[in-house]
Amino acid sequence: MNANHEGLAPASILVSAGRQPRIPGAGLNAPLELSSTYVADGPVDYARAGNPTWTAFEEALGALEGGSALVFSSGMAAIAAALSIAPQGAIIVVPTHAYTGTGLMLESLEKAGRAILRRVDISDTTAVIAALEGADVLWAESPTNPMLEVADLPRLCEAAHKVDALVLCDNTFATPLIQQPLSMGADVVVHSVTKYLAGHSDVVLGAAVTADTDRGRRLHEALAQHRLLHGAIAGPMETWLALRGMRTMHLRVERSSANAAVLAARLQGHPAVERVRYPGFGSIIAIEVLGGLEGAETVAAKVRLWTHATSLGGVESLIERRRRHPAEPPTVPDNLLRLSVGVEDVEDLWRDLGAALAHQIPSG
Helix, strand or coil, X not given: CCHHHCCCCHHHHHHHCCCCCCCCCCCCCCCCCCCCECCCXXXXXXXXXXXXXXXXXXXXXHHHHCCEEEEECCHHHHHHHHHHCCCCCEEEXXXXXXXXXXXXXXXXXXXXXXXXXXXXXXXXXXXXXXXXXXCCEEEEXXXXXXXXXXXXXXXXXXXXXXXXXEEEEECCCCXXXXXXXXXXXXXXXXXXXXXXXXXXXXXXXXXXXXXXXXXXXXXXXXHHHHHHHHCCCCCHXXXXXXXXXXXXXXXXXXXXXXXXXXXHHHHCCCCCEEEEECCCCCXXXXXXXXXXXXXXXXHHHHCCCCEECCCCCCCCCEEEEHHHCCCCCCCCCCCEXXXXXXXXXXXXXXXXXXXXXXXXXXXX
């Protein structure tokens, strides 16, 4: 973390990091650098290697997450870069439930003979630690997507390092405002910046953050080289928009988390809801509704303020039946709806969702 940000609360880091130097006449905001070519003998010789807009964003996210950040063209690009540091034929311990893109990439590595996967319930600490014997990598996601299982990250990181396994952690759902896996022992954290960091459903972007340790610095160099050689580079406009979105992230997450807590409490015991999955923090809820697949699709189709769409972490509230995507594991219930709670008025959200759920309440 930049020394100028040590001791600051996350809200203060979000507002102050990644700014221009405070010299007379300087602009407050980092510039949007739209150039592919640079004059020779400077710090950057070509835009695939660096961009001042990237630097500003990376400074802000690194300070927030407590490490050194690299921006990528998408969350999947960041995930691919993180997994690229696993050795050939690596034994990778992975959650049974995780982001579908991650699952598909891990399966592709397994089919190509590049990795051996050990799937575990990430919330079962004993089972994860047992699976780590002889492993090279632990891929952690907490809470998991979409089942919202929570991992004991400090214990898992400690156990992984005891067997010299790398810990790679997707922190998209929790955000650095709720947990900072690097401080718990993770080696690399990845984000879909598209979601809570940017927060306005208008960019596709990813990031990886490495620990400020000797191993973390080596991994940072490897990830930067991967980005350079694979061309997984972010557009400066998207990066600038993401940095602007981050300035209000603490306010957005505070409001959406408060809304989610209210809705989760009200959904408990609702006559049309069989089960509520909510980890007690964050802005994501998963519910299993009466009526199976058709019942869940009906609820998603009947909302008016909520939007039936696939994504999460924006200012707007989204709802989706996750098993409509073939890549979701069969252990995800057919009737599970993932709710990404936004910043709208909570009473309006409740009335709209309640009206949609009413279609599934048995008559009589």
